[in-house]
Amino acid sequence: MRAHEAGALHGDLGSRGPAWLRTPEDVNALVSPLWPRTVRRTEAGSLEIGGVSVADLAADYGTPAYLLDEEDLRGRCRDFAAAFADADVYYAGKSFLCKAVVRVVEEEGLFLDVCSGGELAVALAAGFPPERMGFHGNNKSVSELSRALEAGVGRIIVDSFQEIARLTELARRTGKRPGVLVRVTVGVEAHTHEFIATAHEDQKFGFSLAGGAAFAAAAQIIDEGVLDLRGLHSHIGSQIFDTSGFEVAARRILELQAQIRDARGVELPELDLGGGFGIAYTTQDDPSAPGDLAKRINKIVESECELASLRVPKLSIEPGRAIVGPSVFTLYEVGTVKDVDGIRTYVSVDGGMSDNIRTALYDASYSATLANRRSEAEPMLARVVGKHCEAGDIVVKDEFLPADVQPGDFIAVPGTGAYCRSMASNYNHVPRPPVVAVRDGAARVIVRRETEDDLLALDVG
Numbered sequence: 001m002r003a004h005e006a007g008a009l010h011g012d013l014g015s016r017g018p019a020w021l022r023t024p025e026d027v028n029a030l031v032s033p034l035w036p037r038t039v040r041r042t043e044a045g046s047l048e049i050g051g052v053s054v055a056d057l058a059a060d061y062g063t064p065a066y067l068l069d070e071e072d073l074r075g076r077c078r079d080f081a082a083a084f085a086d087a088d089v090y091y092a093g094k095s096f097l098c099k100a101v102v103r104v105v106e107e108e109g110l111f112l113d114v115c116s117g118g119e120l121a122v123a124l125a126a127g128f129p130p131e132r133m134g135f136h137g138n139n140k141s142v143s144e145l146s147r148a149l150e151a152g153v154g155r156i157i158v159d160s161f162q163e164i165a166r167l168t169e170l171a172r173r174t175g176k177r178p179g180v181l182v183r184v185t186v187g188v189e190a191h192t193h194e195f196i197a198t199a200h201e202d203q204k205f206g207f208s209l210a211g212g213a214a215f216a217a218a219a220q221i222i223d224e225g226v227l228d229l230r231g232l233h234s235h236i237g238s239q240i241f242d243t244s245g246f247e248v249a250a251r252r253i254l255e256l257q258a259q260i261r262d263a264r265g266v267e268l269p270e271l272d273l274g275g276g277f278g279i280a281y282t283t284q285d286d287p288s289a290p291g292d293l294a295k296r297i298n299k300i301v302e303s304e305c306e307l308a309s310l311r312v313p314k315l316s317i318e319p320g321r322a323i324v325g326p327s328v329f330t331l332y333e334v335g336t337v338k339d340v341d342g343i344r345t346y347v348s349v350d351g352g353m354s355d356n357i358r359t360a361l362y363d364a365s366y367s368a369t370l371a372n373r374r375s376e377a378e379p380m381l382a383r384v385v386g387k388h389c390e391a392g393d394i395v396v397k398d399e400f401l402p403a404d405v406q407p408g409d410f411i412a413v414p415g416t417g418a419y420c421r422s423m424a425s426n427y428n429h430v431p432r433p434p435v436v437a438v439r440d441g442a443a444r445v446i447v448r449r450e451t452e453d454d455l456l457a458l459d460v461g
């Protein structure tokens with residue numbers, strides 16, 4: 001029995017209810033916020049991206065592959081830059097970084113946030129202007145800090161008293177005066193998965209506001225006068241839809257700004273409210289457009305500044321997921337289809353948790369569609385799983401796919417531009433997939449597929 005015939009099955013979707021029950025027509029539809037802008041289903045029924053069919057891309061580059069819609073990515077950079085015209089928009093490179101993306105970010109006028117020596121190296125190799133970079137991290141090494149200083153990184157977001165001491169020592173030694181922000185833990189419980197919330201008190205990032213460490217850090221930097229304190233920083237977490245968390249964060253951080261002014265007579269000129277803007281992974285998600293986010297955030301900052309009699313500081317934000325996440329889908333080939341009687345159908349693809357760990361790690365929800373053809377078959381509740389030796393190797397927990405899905409079909413999973421390739425692993429010695437950028441009918445590999453030789457080259461035993 002195919003799982004779509006099993007009535008009891010739908011109970012498995014719990015509160016998502018009948019909205020999830022789909023017709024064959026729905027199963028073939030591409031719901032707009034989920035897919036990159038140039039993706040469409042052709043008359044013949046297969047998907048194309050940037051004017052190139054997935055069949056051609058699979059033939060040329062193999063599967064699995066991350067397919068990046070360059071026009072979509074550039075469009076999202078431009079949308080953020082235009083919406084936050086009075087602010088600096090730092091693209092958060094941790095979401096996905098390679099030289100080609102660094103160049104896109106630069107060409108579209110954004111700034112860049114890096115958070116390790118490796119990300120800094122990629123950015124510098126791509127020729128990104130260091131003065132437009134911010135350097136994050138709760139445990140930057142002396143060598144990473146030295147490289148940032150040597151390169152002339154525009155600002156370093158300091159995260160601990162030890163780091164302030166290390167950077168101060170380096171600055172004294174080299175005669176440089178780096179711009180810094182103090183990362184503040186504002187005590188906000190962001191409405192997101194606990195692993196990706198970063199502003200509640202009990203965690204590793206930043207200086208506590210409530211405990212007084214944030215004030216002490218800022219005061220120490222001002223008193224020592226070696227580092228150039230430009231402002232305060234807050235990042236409340238990731239995949240957030242509700243702007244009330246930003247509102248509380250802005251209020252608290254501006255109160256601290258006023259406290260610093262009152263105690264030291266210094267009005268800090270900059271304020272960074274971090275990233276974290278949510279995207280649509282399923283039809284249940286309803287993300288805000290950059291223009292709406294900008295309006296709400298600017299209003300919050302202006303009114304809080306008025307209340308505290310502060311000049312409005314130069315604002316910056318650090319979106320990663322909201323820029324690159326929706327620009328990519330992963331293309332997989334189906335290898336096996338297994339009906340577990342009365343429970344569900346498992347559709348196994350040629351990748352899995354090594355190219356997308358988010359489902360296993362955060363219980364994240366994704367969507368999927370049959371990519372190589374249109375099907376008139378009845379919808380079947382499926383679970384898209386990978387090829388790893390791990391029961392939790394799930395890519396898409398629940399999705400309606402046509403009941404005739406079979407080995408050799410292609411499955412596309414949207415929303416995989418952020419934190420998928422960047423968090424990919426070699427579990428089971430599965431080589432990591434390539435990233436292929438497609439635009440105006442032409443495709444180019446921007447990160448090549450890893451090979452078994454690459455893996456063996458590391459094994460020097």
Ligand SMILES: Cc1ncc(COP(=O)(O)O)c(C=O)c1O
Pocket residue numbers: 092094095113136198235237238239274275276277318319320321322418
């Ligand atoms: C300090 C900081 N800035 C920006 C980001 C980017 O977040 P997102 O990709 O959710 O916009 C992160 C990651 O959560 C972060 O830790």
Ligand SMILES: N[C@@H](CCCC[NH3+])C(=O)O
Pocket residue numbers: 094196238239358418419
């Ligand atoms: N890696 C996380 C986001 C947090 C990363 C940055 N602090 C994700 O996949 O959602």
